[in-house]
Amino acid sequence: MERILVLGAGTGGLVAANLLASHGYPVTLIEKRETHLFQPGMLWIAFQGHNPSRYTRPVKELVRPGVELVHGEVAGIDLGDRLVRLADGRTFTYTTLIIALGAHLDYDATPGHRELVERYGDFYSGASAAEKMWSHLRELTSGRLVIAAADPLYKCPPAPHKAAFLAAYTLKRMGRLGSVEVHLALPFLHEYPSEVVARIVAPKLEDDGVRVSTLFTVESIDVREGKIYSLEGEELDFSLAAVIPAHRGPMIRVEPGEVLDEDGFIKVDKYRLNVEGYDDAYAIGDSSNAPTSKTGVTAHLGAEVVVDRIMGYDSRFNGRTNCPIVADGTASFVISSYGHPPVPVKFTRFKRMLEDLFIASYWSSLKYPERWAPIFRAYFNATDPRVISGGW
């Protein structure tokens, strides 16, 4: 009997499971957490003091009738035997598998990192860590706030920039920007991996009072001394710091091991998103090695492609990104796709409003993705990087 198994109720997993259910497929969704977190919300919790309840919902409220929700932690996948094993010993067989387990945040890869997060929180590991960051930021009256990354590969490439913009805005309102320095330390050659985007972001960072260091990849952190050391041999003093951890593939045992790359991400065909060598298993979102940004948008679009393919359509994923760079009252987007580098997108108030609308539609788009598909499709066509290559 047909049984589609979806692993993980993040953006990609929920969109895939709900879409399949809307088309009448029998779906089982396995998730270890009771609550779904809108991950970009952590930025607003950590740097603007928003209430976490705005960004969290019980998973069971986001699942459509027709999706069987199983609460459990995936421990292993056997692709040959079409078998998924949970940590508590339960096993599930499938006819089609969709892996949407996200990335693992490796806080142990950088000495001192775990201690830093335990002390100050951050904006990656969860809503309560973000609240902790906020409780320290609101008390910060002087010194330096450092936003940095331990590796150039992480979810949401403009996240550290957004963090710096939002923190600078908050400190400015408190009248402390100046006595507190907001310092963005990036592991890239420019202010953004893409030089085109860097040329737009750099002047905005300067205007908003954010100091920037480039070629600064965090190697170790001394919490007691308040120092961050970089792989490139530099150091930065801090009063408060948030460091984005190195990302790895999901921490599960996968057979055969050859389908994982050296960082544990699942190797996929970048267009069809099937696991390399298997046509009955797919990986979407952060857990795959698809050469595009790790973001909710790519997970959502990937889920749509996989569901189309399961339904028999020859749908292809084009690696489209639409990462918002939110600043004070304005926003820009990092718009790119496979074979098309990011295009120049200026900061405007309209784009900030668009981002607010995207956020407002988030919960509904998870549960009723087919309702939003035509609207999103129109937006993605209108802003296809090939069409707006001259800029937007």
Add this chain to the structure above:
Amino acid sequence: MQARDPLEMLIEELGDPELQESLEKMVKLVKALNRSGLLDVLLAMADEEVVARLSSMLVTTGTMKLADNIEELTRAAGEVAQALSEPVEPVPLSELVSSLRDPEVLRGLARLLKVLKALGRA
């Protein structure tokens, strides 16, 4: 902790005067929408194909660029409207040439050329 009966929770909520007032207004609104025939229009429009056609017509590269520059456009339109309301005399050819020394006129002409180029491209 035992999960509460949803029906029991709803009955408790209904005792709230603020909810009662909101519901009364909601009923009035729905009735008014129905009488005006708007509800029928909305119902017909809540169709996947209609939404798709409407979105592909409204959300285009052109409208995205237009909305993005709406502030500049309305500012320019405001200036033009103001200029139109001011009295003018016919300009003799000699003055026309000398007005080309005005940096604002020159900037305007440069913009006009850009607009012409964009029109040609479109």
